[in-house]
Every structure is written in structure tokens, then in C-alpha cells.
Amino acid sequence: MILITGGAGYIGSHTVLNFLKDNYDVLVFDNLETGHIETIEELKKAGNVTFEKGDLRNIEDIDRVFEKYHIETVIHFAAFALVGESVVEPAKYYRNNTVGTLNLLDTMVKHNVKSIIFSSTCATYGEPQYTPIDEKHPQNPINPYGASKLMVERIMSDYDAAYGLKSVKLRYFNVAGCDTQGRVGEWHEPETHLIPNILKSVFGEGKTFKIFGDDYQTPDGTCIRDYVNVEDLAQAHKLAYLWLKKENRSEVFNLGTENGNSVKEVFDACEKVLNQKINVEVAPRRPGDPATLYANANKAKSELHWNPERTLEHSIDTAYKFEQKLQKLK
Ligand code: UDP
Numbered sequence: 001m002i003l004i005t006g007g008a009g010y011i012g013s014h015t016v017l018n019f020l021k022d023n024y025d026v027l028v029f030d031n032l033e034t035g036h037i038e039t040i041e042e043l044k045k046a047g048n049v050t051f052e053k054g055d056l057r058n059i060e061d062i063d064r065v066f067e068k069y070h071i072e073t074v075i076h077f078a079a080f081a082l083v084g085e086s087v088v089e090p091a092k093y094y095r096n097n098t099v100g101t102l103n104l105l106d107t108m109v110k111h112n113v114k115s116i117i118f119s120s121t122c123a124t125y126g127e128p129q130y131t132p133i134d135e136k137h138p139q140n141p142i143n144p145y146g147a148s149k150l151m152v153e154r155i156m157s158d159y160d161a162a163y164g165l166k167s168v169k170l171r172y173f174n175v176a177g178c179d180t181q182g183r184v185g186e187w188h189e190p191e192t193h194l195i196p197n198i199l200k201s202v203f204g205e206g207k208t209f210k211i212f213g214d215d216y217q218t219p220d221g222t223c224i225r226d227y228v229n230v231e232d233l234a235q236a237h238k239l240a241y242l243w244l245k246k247e248n249r250s251e252v253f254n255l256g257t258e259n260g261n262s263v264k265e266v267f268d269a270c271e272k273v274l275n276q277k278i279n280v281e282v283a284p285r286r287p288g289d290p291a292t293l294y295a296n297a298n299k300a301k302s303e304l305h306w307n308p309e310r311t312l313e314h315s316i317d318t319a320y321k322f323e324q325k326l327q328k329l330k
Contacts (some may be wrong), residue, residue, distance in 0.1 A: 001025040001069055002241075005056065005104065006077030008035025011119065011230060013043060013184040015075060018234040020047030020093055027069055029062070030078065031055040034188070042183045050152070056100030059107065066111040073115045073244075074108060075237055076101065079149070083123065086145035097148035109163045115248075116156070117240050120169045122254070122293060123228060124150040131260075132296035135252050143288055161252045163292070168240045173226035173295045175233055177315030178322040185322030186230075187296035194263060195227070195316060198270045199323045204225060209278060211263050213285030216294060222263035226256035226294035229310035231304060239304040248288060256295025257308050266312065273316045 002019060007028030012035070016026050020043070027050045028040065043049045050069070054061030056078055065071075080086070086093040101118075108116065119233045121226075123146030123313040124139045141147045156167040176195050178185030186196050201209035214221040236255050243251075271278055300306045 001027050001050070001071060003027045003029060003065070003069075003071045003074045004077065004119070005029045005041070005074065006034055006035065006079065006119075008037070008039045009077055010186050010188070011172075011233060012077035013039045014179060014230045014234040015054045015077070015237045015258060016043050016049065017179060017184065018231070018238050019045055020049065022238070023047065026050070027052065027065070027071065029054055034080070036187055039184050039187070046183065056103050057096060059103040062104055062107045063110070066107050066113070071113050071291040073117070073241060074104065074113065075241065076104060076274060077119045079119065081145065083143050083145045084192065084264045084286075086143050086148070090144035093144045093148040094151075095156055097145075098151045098155075105155065105159055105165065109159070109165060114165050115244050116165065116167045117237055117244065118152065118156060118167055118169045120149050120153055120252070122171050122173045122256070122295065124153065124171060127290050128293060131292050133254065133292050134296040135254055135299055157250065166213070166244060166248055167250045168244050169252040170236060170240060171252065171254050172233060173228055173254070173293065175226040175230050176312070176319065177229045177231065177310065180231065180318055182318070182321050182325060185325070186319060194225075194266055195270070195319050196323065198267055198278060199316075199320050202274065202276070203323070203327050204282045207279075208279045209267070210283035211267070211280060212283055212289065213281045214264075214293040215285075218262055220264045221263050223289055224260035224262050224292040225311055226258065226260055226295065227266065227315060228255055228257050228308055229315045232308035232310050236300060236304065236306045236308075239306050243304050251303070253300040253304060254295045254297045255300055255306070256296050256297050258295055260292060260294040261312060269312055270271060270316050273313050274320060
């Protein structure tokens, strides 16, 4: 079976659904610290899912799972992913994201499981020296979150050289949208991301939506990001898994749409999709936000045959429907 760590979380749960669609047996390992048991219940309705609660920081938890099941490959999402929090609580990020992954890799080596797909990030690049960003761009992360992931990339390369453990590192840009059928979605507490924050302000939750800075060196003054749909991203994991099975070598791929959208453009698209005016105000810049980030994803397109096709409007529409579902739980 396929082990998906962090399968109760945002990108992990969409990837579980993608594998279930093709009738794979999936084992989800999650500590439910940021993931949700309700998500696991939804996943169980969609196919053959086994859930094991555990924490990568406890190597016994993960070893127990490898003892109990026959695991063919690992898709590893479990991580903390808030840039701001990582600056004030670096230990949490290094312990969980870096040491936790080291525990996972050591357990894989011990049990002779030799392939992993890893959820990395464009935050490993740091301040861009050029855009679009390709995989050769220098990696100088500017926060502990990016550093915790870059260390894992490095460890994985060394584990390939020493133990033959093959890894595909996927560096995501900004992820957006939810399952088209509304079964799972973006459910962070607290929520910090752009699209859910705009949508929450519609329900009066975040009150007025705040644009963090409109004096950047961009055409409309707001930051530009590359918003890739979460179902397209999940599909990239399936393609990476198949690619690794065939090629049996380690690689790294950027995953983004190669299109940049400014905060104002995303906001305007939300008003259009929802067909309503949304309250907005301009607030100071958020520390650590580069002006422009977008991907060169040629490598994923040509090697993995990945073809991200869902639009920003589709991401907003599905995110809105999921937000309505979350509002009902209150
Ligand atoms: N942003 C914003 N208001 C918000 C949340 C985000 O203006 O309430 C901006 C943020 O400054 C950045 C972009 O939206 O320029 C994307 O931020 P997000 O937190 O979604 O993702 P990140 O780029 O940090 O991974």
C-alpha cells in the first residue's frame, strides 16, 4: 500500500482522493494536530483508506506502522507550514519538519522501502534572483519554514547516495482551491492564506479583507504569486509516483502554473466569481513577502507530462463552496 503522511491535511487529503480514484490502497498517517478527523471520515467514504494516528517526532509511532503494513512507497506531506509562525517558533519547524522526516527516512531504510515523494516548497528559494523561477535557481531560504524543507531535500540526496533511497522533491508554489465534489478542502486554523481569507471576510469572519501592501514594484503595486489548483497538484503527485517507479532516480520538480496573479487580481476574481462586492482595505506589508514569485514548471510538464488545467476561477469557486460547508459546522 501507499503511505501518505499528513493525509488528513489540505494537500495530503486531495492526493489521497486522487489515488483512491485509481483504486490504490492508501494508508494515512497523521497526528491530527492540524489535520481533521472529519477529513479522514470523508476519505474513508471514497475508497480503501486505513488510518493510523501517530507523530513523526516519535520514531516508535512510525516504526510500528512499517512493522504492521506492507508499504510500497511513501508520499510525505506531514509538516507545519506557516512562514510567520516558523520565525517565532523555529524549534517547532526543525523538530517536526526536519527531525520528523529524518525519523521517517531512517524507518524507511530500516524496512527497505526505497522511494518517497516529498512535499517541498518554493520557500526554499528565498528572495528571487530572477523570475520565472526554475529548479536551478539558488536556494537561500529566508525563514525557518523554507530552511526546514531545504534541509530535508539535502538529507534526501545524501540518503540516495548512501542507501539508494530515491526521492522526488516537489517544490510547490501557492496552492488554491478545493475538491470539485466538496468532500475535502482548505481547513487551516488559524487561516492565513489569501483566497480563504478573502472568502472568510464575505462571511464576516475576518471582517474586512486586508491587502498586505500595495506599494510593491509590480504593475498594480500588490504581490504576484503563482496559484496552482490543489487537484492539479494532487495529480502531479500521482504522476511523480509513476515516474519514480519507472525511472528509479531522484529528481526535483517545480509545480506551478507559470502564471502570476497579483493580490488585487485575485481579489477582483473573487468578486466576479461570487458576483458581489467584498470589503477591502490596504494594510502594511507582511514581513518576508517577496514582490513576485512564479514558477518555471517546464520540467514537470515535459518529464512528468503534468498539465495543470484548472483555472483560478475554478479554485475560487470550489474554495467558496467548501467555506460554506465550514461555516455550517460553526
Ligand atoms: N495576502 C494578503 N492578505 C491576506 C493574506 C495574504 O494580502 O489576508 C497576500 C500576501 O501578502 C501574499 C499573497 O497574498 O502576497 C499570498 O499569501 P499567502 O499567505 O496566501 O501565501 P504565501 O505566498 O505566503 O505562501
